[in-house]
Amino acid sequence: MSEKIRVGVLGATGMVGQKFVSFLRDHPWFDLTWLGASDRSAGKPYREAASWRLGGVTPPHARDLMVHECKPSDDAPRLVFSAMDASVATEIERAFAQAGHIVVSNSRNHRMDDDVPLLVPEINADHLRLIPEQQKKRGWKGQIVTNPNCSTIVLVMALAPLKQFGIRRVMVTTMQAISGAGYPGVASMDINANVIPFIGGEEDKMERETQKILGDFLNHRVEPLAARVSAQCNRVPVVDGHTLCVSVEFENKPSESEIIGALRGWQGLPQRKGLPSAPPCPVIYMEEPDRPQPRRDVERENGMAVFIGRLRPCPVFDYKFVALGHNTVRGAAGAAVLNAELMHSEGWLAR
């Protein structure tokens, strides 16, 4: 226990912050010792500061932790996860990085900065090589590393194994869970028995983040993938799990069995290194004709795998398929924790 790495969470009282708290329970490497939130919460024990919105009640390992202001301090652990709202994340994350903290962030603010890794450990571990550039350019001892948007991650986990066939064009429509909007998030009067065909900023994020994540690290920078991506994003009355309908056009059209083989055989560094939060198979292909489904599949593999099904020819592009991922686990807290695990195992936390 004494050898665990102390970690903190910035924005610990929000929905994603609560998911971090929950996900870090009994983590074999990380010990959650510090929680940061708004001034309003600072000074209160977490059980009072955070109205627990997830299943059950405030977990025992965090109940009695005192909540701090989100300011760098000697108390705060070197490694902090950021679940901060985009309205405040830019400045606070910078302040922590400048003060020498390693900020592993789920916030969108710095994702598209040229010198910030938008990391998916199975896909682009080499993008971590942006960190020295970032530290040099900004004069920071610390650093910021980000994970993708909760719908982007599902798309890139499905596309990465297929990159070998030359991804040319991607059309994706999402059906996204309400938990993706935080708390109170989507009003029940808006989404009960309804579809909202709009999520502010989401489509642009999916289109651009995908290109960056699948891009190559060349000459100290990330060269975005040249593929064209178009996204249509919808909110549906589902609690957890974003479902995507994807059509892809390849440069070298593979066979269906080549695609399924590529998906099923895909392994990344987290799997090879056996990182604690890594799912044994990052992508699971399902043969059932009507799967994956969010309510039935999203909690499998601890929420860290992406589920794919219904691969079939597309009359317009080459293939179409359905993909599903857990938006608050693989799409948020779990993604950041896996990022930190990779960074630790690769020695980046020591820099």
Next chain:
Amino acid sequence: MSEKIRVGVLGATGMVGQKFVSFLRDHPWFDLTWLGASDRSAGKPYREAASWRLGGVTPPHARDLMVHECKPSDDAPRLVFSAMDASVATEIERAFAQAGHIVVSNSRNHRMDDDVPLLVPEINADHLRLIPEQQKKRGWKGQIVTNPNCSTIVLVMALAPLKQFGIRRVMVTTMQAISGAGYPGVASMDINANVIPFIGGEEDKMERETQKILGDFLNHRVEPLAARVSAQCNRVPVVDGHTLCVSVEFENKPSESEIIGALRGWQGLPQRKGLPSAPPCPVIYMEEPDRPQPRRDVERENGMAVFIGRLRPCPVFDYKFVALGHNTVRGAAGAAVLNAELMHSEGWLAR
């Protein structure tokens, strides 16, 4: 009252049959006098034969009608609407047409027959000219005319006004209401707080019916539109209303304002003739950033218009947008009734 045209409904006890009964209430031209259903229901008054699944209770104009077997007879009106299940529709509809009945059908069975009009009155009234071919070829005094699948209709109502720009490729993902599956239809254990990314046969229907509906009547036959269409169909926990996310590539790319102008200015024969069930504007373009939405928009215009919104450039094709239509009204009972109104006003019911 005495001058109204007597009409019947085949398959009157199912969900679509009930929607026909409901939609025909107080119809200015048609008088619902005859109901057909399975042997099990025959001989019972409708109030007993049909367990009413729509809002309220069995409407008074149908409560006491006696239910008949679905067999042609002198009792049955010449004009019959068919809401029959696909498992029995092929033979029964043929029998009625052969016996001289005009069968205006919502069933899928004959939609793709070469000599059967797949009619949308605003779009392809000239396809009715298949009827003489049909009667000659089959030796029928009667006829079968069909309306499209409940998700196809939303797509073609959105595309027809844009046909002038040369539709080359269409990518569509649907989020379909549970009422589209009839009763009992989708189990609540399957769809509550869930998405089912599969609807049997639906994608193929959307892809092929769209080409036929938008095709040209040439040389006594319908030449399908050459555009390529790819559909991904999903069930979502919405009661009524299919929502579609559409991307389109044109031969002659119009401007956004040309598209909106085309959608808003679109009028068909039903509007020009003032048919009783015709919406004043068959397509309504909404400016709100998050509309149309099924629960909020589907009942407007008596369920007979298609609502479109969110027109914006598509990074892969030319434009993308959202479309919504009422699956059991414009996508089923209302569509067939409008078909019959057009046929009456054009003189086809007299043939």
Next chain:
Amino acid sequence: MSEKIRVGVLGATGMVGQKFVSFLRDHPWFDLTWLGASDRSAGKPYREAASWRLGGVTPPHARDLMVHECKPSDDAPRLVFSAMDASVATEIERAFAQAGHIVVSNSRNHRMDDDVPLLVPEINADHLRLIPEQQKKRGWKGQIVTNPNCSTIVLVMALAPLKQFGIRRVMVTTMQAISGAGYPGVASMDINANVIPFIGGEEDKMERETQKILGDFLNHRVEPLAARVSAQCNRVPVVDGHTLCVSVEFENKPSESEIIGALRGWQGLPQRKGLPSAPPCPVIYMEEPDRPQPRRDVERENGMAVFIGRLRPCPVFDYKFVALGHNTVRGAAGAAVLNAELMHSEGWLAR
């Protein structure tokens, strides 16, 4: 048109305010000419001030009305409906009444004041005789009249016809729709596929308002009904319609047929006078074993009737049954408009 009574709505931009706007469309007696809301909205046209949350879009009769501050003025009509939030209603309603306005309020603030009628036109029209007391005591030229809480109304409409049998004890559990909580109201993360067994203040309102409404006007005051009432209130994922499970103990236990007869035969002043918003039968008893149901029955009778079903013996009290009413129509806007119709027809608006 010129002879219609001009009316206004205080708190016009909220959910209940929107329901007032919607309900007053094409009203035969009242002409909506004035809308009041917070300072933030004042000076804007209604279409901009109010983000329309009901079905469809901002209705044409209100789109271009300018929104005013909620202050008494010569511009404001004498008759104003109040849909104000409880946090501000006390003072503003008083100010309007003091300035000579007739405030027909849906807000809870003054409901239990001794000198304020808590009016249900079918039940206690004589409670309007509190108004002279109110005006005398408070020195007002205007007046305040209130309607019950959205769940209370369903209960009292069911109990009033049975008062003749001597209501001794009432146990009621509610399953309330999300629209009862306004907008944004209940977060979807709280209610999606869930039950919330708590609605702040609701149980106390049901228990006390019921006694006042069913009380007798004696000696210039209302003597509450002596019956004991216990309520348990729950929120369920339903859009509109509060469903109540009720058990009642009587002093003189009637037979089942006497109860059904009392419910079905019940008529009040609104029915006898043919008030525009009065349902022909204020209570509708349904024989079906599984009715009433909110989604199927709540919109019937324009939302103004209460539906009752499942009358059966109660092993603990005498009888139990299910009741349903439309919480934003009969439980809010429609209730207040019917109150004003009664007041007009009884001459109270002229005082």
Next chain:
Amino acid sequence: MSEKIRVGVLGATGMVGQKFVSFLRDHPWFDLTWLGASDRSAGKPYREAASWRLGGVTPPHARDLMVHECKPSDDAPRLVFSAMDASVATEIERAFAQAGHIVVSNSRNHRMDDDVPLLVPEINADHLRLIPEQQKKRGWKGQIVTNPNCSTIVLVMALAPLKQFGIRRVMVTTMQAISGAGYPGVASMDINANVIPFIGGEEDKMERETQKILGDFLNHRVEPLAARVSAQCNRVPVVDGHTLCVSVEFENKPSESEIIGALRGWQGLPQRKGLPSAPPCPVIYMEEPDRPQPRRDVERENGMAVFIGRLRPCPVFDYKFVALGHNTVRGAAGAAVLNAELMHSEGWLAR
């Protein structure tokens, strides 16, 4: 592994059967080796016979088990759990008991038989003493032991700790999850955004089973509790978890703290014996003002505890409160498995 007790499941392909299969995975005492279902399924491997309706996919320990007909045979283990549909359970369970099997049944058919224990291990372990009566009377070497209906169990777990205060009258209204109706069960067209105020036979079951379970074993029979119970049962759009609103009148009215103390301090034989499926605390009292809630609490404690909250005075009886339990775990499969664990630990399996 070799020392585990072999067990089977009758009716293994239905929803409750699947829950048994799922619940028995990795059970420390029982080894699932035999699955029985209808003739249609017999002879197929379970993965083909059962369309898996729970989360994830058919679990590995059952995938390849062959499905048998539900007939007693030497192959079938002595201990069988019954998840059979009520339409067939009576005869089949009798046949197994007659052939010497111990039938631990979730079916309702034999629950109210005078000589059949309706067992809740925390409450009435002594009712197992009916077994010798049953065997003698029926001439069986085997036996039938049952667990309560899925809503009854929640009520009796809440009442048992309070029995000491003399339960006189109980009023309960339920809000029951869709999983309680099996598969396909409730049609989504019936329950989506709706409440169904009727569940066939449920109210009678709750009223009578409660009296039997809380009754005393005297003179070789169970003397039902004299308390009067009235139930109103509703279906709501929740996946798992029945929520109950309860009002109770006592002979010796306790204080609130006495009640909470009784609930929290309650322990039964399963806790004292540390049975594998026993929750450490069978009843958990929650202080939060709006809990328990099905979606947030039902999966806690492995679904085996009952959650209670909102204890407060009742203006009609003494107290009212809210109770929640997992209908397919503590209300079905988990209940039966705990019954079998108790029977094993008490030596009844050896008889």
